[in-house]
Amino acid sequence: MSEVVLHELVKTYPGGDKRATDGVSLHIPDGEFMVLLGPSGCGKTTLLRMLAGLELPDAGQVVIGGRDVTYLEPRRRNLSMVFQSYAVFPHKRVFDNIGFGLRMRGVPAGVVRRKVEWAAELLELTPYLDRLPAKLSGGQRQRVAVARAIVVDADVLLMDEPLSNLDALLRLSFRAELKKLVSELGTTTIYVTHDQVEALSLGDRVAVMREGRIVQCGTPVEVYSHPADEFVGGFLGSPPMNFLTGLAGGEGESLHIDFGGQSLPLPRALASYRGKELRLGIRPEAIAVEPGRTGPDGAVEVAVEVFEPLGSSTLLTTKLCGQTLKVSASAGFRADPGERLWLRLPPEQCRWYDPETQLALEAKE
Template identity: 70%
Template sequence: MADVELRELVKTYPGAATRATDDVSLSIADGEFMVLLGPSGCGKTTLLRAVAGLELPDSGQVVIGGRDVTYLEPRHRNLSMVFQSYAVFPHKKVRDNIGFGLKVRGVPAAEVDRKVAWAAEMLQLSDYLDRYPAKLSGGQRQRVAVARAIVVESDVLLMDEPLSNLDALLRLSFRADLKKLVNDLGRTTIYVTHDQIEALSLGDRVAVMREGRVSQVDVPTKVYDDPADEFVGGFLGSPPMNFLSGTVSENGHGLVLDLADQHVPVPRELADYRGRELDLGVRAEALRVLPDGEAPGASLRCTVDVYEPLGSSVLLTTDLAGHRVKIQTPASFRAEPGDELRVELPGEQCRWYDPETKLLLEVS
C-alpha cells in the first residue's frame, strides 16, 4: 500500500477550449478512501486515468509511495482498476476472470486458486465460479470486476463509476458491501463518481471538482455542512443548498440582509458588507416551518408553490421574497399550493458567501 501525491497536474486534449485538469494538486494518504466527485466533464476521470498511466499529463507529477510514476507504463505502477463497463471477459468463467491478472503476472496456480477463492467469498461469488458472465446479473458482473481488481494486491485501487450501470436498489446494496470491503482491505482507493450520495457515504474524504479544478477537499460532513463555495453547495445535497441574495443594511437591532420587506440578521464580522450585496446559503432541512401563532423575530414569510410527499419527508418548493426556496419537513406536514407559511432560519445553519467570488466567508 502507498500514499498518492498529485502535483500541479495539467492535461489538455487536442481541440479542447479548456483544460481537462487545470493545475490539480491532491494528497491521498496511505489506506485512505478518496472520492473524486463532480459533474460530467469536470476532469475527475482524466485525473484517475493519469494516476493509472492511461493518460500522460502535459505537466505535473504523479507520485505513488514516494516514487515518481508520471511517465511509467501502467503495468509498472502496481495498480488495479475497476471500470464503469465491468470489462469482464465473456468467454471466460468467473474463476478465470477473477484470476486473470494473477496468471498474467506468473503467480503459481495454487496461489491463484487460493486468492480467487478468497476474493469470491468476500464478494459472495463462491457459488458462481463456474458460470460465464452471460449467466450473471449486472451486479454480479460488477462484483467479478471488483474481485479481479482486489486479488492482485496492488498498492492502489482505482474505481471509475463502478455502480453507475446498476439499478437503484442494487446500487444501494452494493454500496454498503463495497464500503465494508474497502475498509477490510485497508488499501489506498481512489473512486470516481458523479453521484453525491455515493461520495458522502463511501469516502473518507471527498474532492469536489469543477472545470478541471478541485473546489474543496474535506471529510463528507464538512463538505456538506460548510461548502467552500456556492458551486459545492449547489451541487451537493438533494435538494441542493438554497441561496438568497440581498443588500446588507443596519437597523436598530444590528446588521441585516434585506430581502424585499423581510430581514435576516447578519453576523457582525461581515460589517464590511454594509451597503453591499451578500449571498446567504441554507439547507432545506435547516428551515423549520413554524406552527400558527409562533413567529420569532428571525422568521420569514414564504408561499407554497409545490408540495411533494417523499415518503419519509415532505419537500416544499416555496417563494420567499422572490427566491425559489426548498424546505424539507416531516412526513406528517400538510400544505396546499398558495398557503403562506412562516419559517425559522437558525443563525448557526446560515452560510454566507461573497456574491462576486462565490466563496464562503468565515464567521464565528
C-alpha cells in the first residue's frame, strides 16, 4: 500500500514574512493521481519537496504507506521524482541514464537490463538506448527522466512540472502518453503544475492551492463546475469564470438580482440576501447567445465590445450595465463592436458567492 497522508504541514523559510505552507492536510489513496495546482508561490513545490524529504517541515506529519517518514532522509522513503529540468547525465547513454537508480541500489546487472528494456519499450525509447542525451529531442529526454523514475518500483511517484520545458504541441502529445503510462502502472502519483489544462486532464483529483493552503480538493469536474470560492473560479478556465456584482431584491416569493437596470431571477434559498449585494459566477461557455430577441425572460441585454474568432469558438467581450461579461459562442458566430445582443444565463449554470468572503453559497431550491 502506498497511501499518502499529509497532516497539518507547516513550513516557514528563514526571513520569510509568511508561511510557504500553512497547515496543509491531504489524504491521497493508494494508486491515485493527485495534482497540486496553483500560481507561483502558492506552496505546491514546497509541499512536494517535504514529501520527498528535500525539505523538513516546521510542524506536521508525512505518512506514506502507514509509515511516518516526516524526518526520514530521501533515500529511505522509497520515492522517485521527475523534475522540471530533464536532469539526465549528458555523458551517459540513455540505457545508463535509465538504469542509474537501480545500479545505485545494487540491483544485479541482469535485473537492471530487464527493467531498463521494459521501461524503454513502454516509453518508446528502445531505438535510442545507445544514444547520448545530446542527440535526443526535448520530449525524448523527458521520457528518459520518466523512465528512470518508474524502473525503481517506488511506492510514490513525484513530478514537479515535468512538461513545462516542452513546446505546446509536444506537451499535448506527451500529456496523453503520461496519463496512459500512470494508469497502466497504478502507482500513487503526485504531480505539481501551474497549468490548469494539465491539472484537469491528468488528475483523478485536483488540489487547488493559494498562499500556502489548499482551498479546494475534488475531481476535475467538481473544481471546474463548482468552484468553492472566487479564486478557484477565476484561476480555472480560459477565459476564466465571469463574476458580476448585483443587488438582491424582490418581494414575497419573487426574488431577483439587479445589475443596475437589468435583472435575473434569484434562487429562493438566497432570500436572506434581499437588500444586500451578491456575486454571480458563470462560465463563458455556459452563456447562450440569443440574437434578434428583445427582452426574453431570464436573459440580459449586452453591448459587444470585442469580437475574437478563435477557430473552434468565438470569444465575445461584452458589457452588462458597465460590468464585463465574456461569452464563448459557436465558431461561426459573428458580432460587430457596438452591436447589442441578448444573452441567456441558465440558472443551473449560475454560481453564487458572498462578496465579503468570496465563498460559494448554497443555492439549491
